[in-house]
Amino acid sequence: xxxxxxxxxxxxxxxxxxxxxxxxxxxxxxxxxxxxxxxxxxxxxxxxxxxxxxxxxxxxxxxxxxxxxxxxxxxxxxxxxxxxxxxxxxxxxxxxxxxxxxxxxxxxxxxxxxxxxxxxxxxxxxxxxxxxxxxxxxxxxxxxxxxxxxxxxxxxxxxxxxxxxxxxxxxxxxxxxxxxxxxxxxxxxxxxxxxxxxxxxxxxxxxxxxxxxxxxxxxxxxxxxxxxxxxxxxxxxxxxxxxxxxxxxxxxxxxxxxxxxxxxxxxxxxxxxxxxxxxxxxxxxx
Amino acid sequence: xxxxxxxxxxxxxxxxxxxxxxxxxxxxxxxxxxxxxxxxxxxxxxxxxxxxxxxxxxxxxxxxxxxxxxxxxxxxxxxxxxxxxxxxxxxxxxxxxxxxxxxxxxxxxxxxxxxxxxxxxxxxxxxxxxxxxxxxxxxxxxxxxxxxxxxxxxxxxxxxxxxxxxxxxxxxxxxxxxxxxxxxxxxxxxxxxxxxxxxxxxxxxxxxxxxxxxxxxxxxxxxxxxxxxxxxxxxxxxxxxxxxxxxxxxxxxxxxxxxxxxxxxxxxxxxxxxxxxxxxxxxxxxxxxxxxxxxxxxxx
Numbered sequence: 001x002x003x004x005x006x007x008x009x010x011x012x013x014x015x016x017x018x019x020x021x022x023x024x025x026x027x028x029x030x031x032x033x034x035x036x037x038x039x040x041x042x043x044x045x046x047x048x049x050x051x052x053x054x055x056x057x058x059x060x061x062x063x064x065x066x067x068x069x070x071x072x073x074x075x076x077x078x079x080x081x082x083x084x085x086x087x088x089x090x091x092x093x094x095x096x097x098x099x100x101x102x103x104x105x106x107x108x109x110x111x112x113x114x115x116x117x118x119x120x121x122x123x124x125x126x127x128x129x130x131x132x133x134x135x136x137x138x139x140x141x142x143x144x145x146x147x148x149x150x151x152x153x154x155x156x157x158x159x160x161x162x163x164x165x166x167x168x169x170x171x172x173x174x175x176x177x178x179x180x181x182x183x184x185x186x187x188x189x190x191x192x193x194x195x196x197x198x199x200x201x202x203x204x205x206x207x208x209x210x211x212x213x214x215x216x217x218x219x220x221x222x223x224x225x226x227x228x229x230x231x232x233x234x235x236x237x238x239x240x241x242x243x244x245x246x247x248x249x250x251x252x253x254x255x256x257x258x259x260x261x262x263x264x265x266x267x268x269x270x271x272x273x274x275x276x277x278x279x280x281x282x283x284x285x286x
Numbered sequence: 287x288x289x290x291x292x293x294x295x296x297x298x299x300x301x302x303x304x305x306x307x308x309x310x311x312x313x314x315x316x317x318x319x320x321x322x323x324x325x326x327x328x329x330x331x332x333x334x335x336x337x338x339x340x341x342x343x344x345x346x347x348x349x350x351x352x353x354x355x356x357x358x359x360x361x362x363x364x365x366x367x368x369x370x371x372x373x374x375x376x377x378x379x380x381x382x383x384x385x386x387x388x389x390x391x392x393x394x395x396x397x398x399x400x401x402x403x404x405x406x407x408x409x410x411x412x413x414x415x416x417x418x419x420x421x422x423x424x425x426x427x428x429x430x431x432x433x434x435x436x437x438x439x440x441x442x443x444x445x446x447x448x449x450x451x452x453x454x455x456x457x458x459x460x461x462x463x464x465x466x467x468x469x470x471x472x473x474x475x476x477x478x479x480x481x482x483x484x485x486x487x488x489x490x491x492x493x494x495x496x497x498x499x500x501x502x503x504x505x506x507x508x509x510x511x512x513x514x515x516x517x518x519x520x521x522x523x524x525x526x527x528x529x530x531x532x533x534x535x536x537x538x539x540x541x542x543x544x545x546x547x548x549x550x551x552x553x554x555x556x557x558x559x560x561x562x563x564x565x566x567x568x569x570x571x572x573x574x575x576x577x578x579x580x581x582x583x584x585x586x
Contacts, residue, residue: 105585241446
């Protein structure tokens with residue numbers, strides 16, 4: 001990496017894309033230096049390799065929803081520190097820093113909105129908030145969104161972007177997997193469709209719960225998707241991992257996702273899916 | 287001495303001396319030493335650190351699922367395979383009779399010696415293990431039999447094949463289906479409850495936990511055990527488990543029969559409690575049980 005693109009001190013190591021000030025940015029997927037305006041025009045996708053740059057929850061909502069249609073729910077719901085957790089830093093301090101950095105109270109934003117007029121319930125993960133990790137508050141927000149969707153019979157879209165459970169809440173974060181999965185069973189009983197959109201990365205406890213349970217599962221290109229992290233797997237099996245392992249295209253090939261769709265096509269894809277489900281069933285339901 | 291934890295050594299030394307005294311010494315002396323042994327044992331086990339509990343939970347002589355099944359149940363018929371890909375030996379399950387009642391049992395299975403450890407993949411299941419478990423639970427539901435699951439795994443296996451065949455999907459599906467299974471599910475955490483790989487067999491109406499078992503979101507190594515709050519007492523406080531099953535003095539590995547009897551009592555009482563509930567009541571209460579887990583705040 002050339003010195004003029006070096007990260008500033010304190011920038012998270014895990015962030016995939018480093019956005020330097022100025023006209024040019026680097027794509028971490030193909031390592032090309034690309035023209036920023038062209039990336040912006042392309043719904044924040046690399047013009048060379050088509051890998052999507054990571055985006056925040058608010059930007060995602062703007063990309064997907066009809067302008068001005070988003071109405072946030074449970075905005076004031078946020079984490080506490082049930083275990084009094086401290087490793088190199090106190091969990092409370094991490095939370096405060098994440099809130100300041102992102103302007104969000106938690107790692108997921110939920111509410112309702114419209115896609116070409118179709119009313120939906122939606123949750124979008126904010127990776128910049130502690131890696132989009134699933135705390136009690138995150139599980140609660142997702143569960144409430146699912147329950148709301150079931151009650152109002154609104155199709156549900158969850159855009160996940162998360163490393164998995166939030167370690168700082170220990171077993172409580174693990175239990176959010178069961179909680180969200182339980183709510184999705186009720187949604188399924190109500191025959192309300194759920195579309196899971198997987199973005200880079202969707203791993204761990206998030207992938208092993210609601211993100212895997214969509215009636216339809218869509219992935220953005222080249223997203224890291226899986227249960228265990230690639231580093232853990234490489235350390236366990238002591239072998240190099242195959243090219244493209246745990247990327248969207250790999251999951252498509254193995255039958256784990258329905259389709260891989262480029263970001264700028266995503267809204268249109270969701271419109272089609274929603275239109276399909278919007279029609280009342282012509283046949284008697286079993 | 288093989289398979290002895292550091293903090294067990296002083297106790298075992300006293301025990302060895304006691305055995306010697308019983309052969310050659312006076313009965314009074316032996317009685318005094320036995321009293322000392324009990325005192326010492328209580329002291330050590332009352333002050334176990336979380337890391338020491340992790341070591342006990344992983345103890346190579348701790349009873350495993352098939353041992354519990356053998357000690358607690360009759361007429362066990364092991365059933366194999368997920369009907370899609372293969373049979374995962376890290377998960378065992380089948381039909382059994384417990385106290386005169388038919389039950390379906392499912393659990394993680396670790397190996398005892400090197401060969402069996404490899405066969406059982408150290409108790410770390412692949413997706414087909416979870417799918418086999420779900421198949422058996424659906425069988426239980428179809429025929430109205432309660433399900434008993436035993437949890438003892440370091441975690442779901444992190445490997446290439448596991449990812450290719452949908453480890454995450456298999457776990458997620460079990461979570462969703464277990465929350466709505468129309469028959470009682472009793473979960474017993476017997477050893478290591480390793481993250482999502484444990485929870486995939488762990489959604490039940492009642493979650494019981496052996497005194498020295500552990501259950502955590504991530505594999506606890508060294509000091510992480512202190513901060514993760516993974517002991518049975520911690521989990522009871524957090525509302526994650528319903529009941530602690532006491533282990534005999536010295537831990538489950540020192541007395542399998544005693545452990546099994548404690549489990550038998552708890553399991554019988556729990557199944558009796560659940561027997562009166564219909565499918566809708568069970569599923570409704572199970573939903574509420576997991577629905578309320580979590581701590582957060584809400585600004586109005």
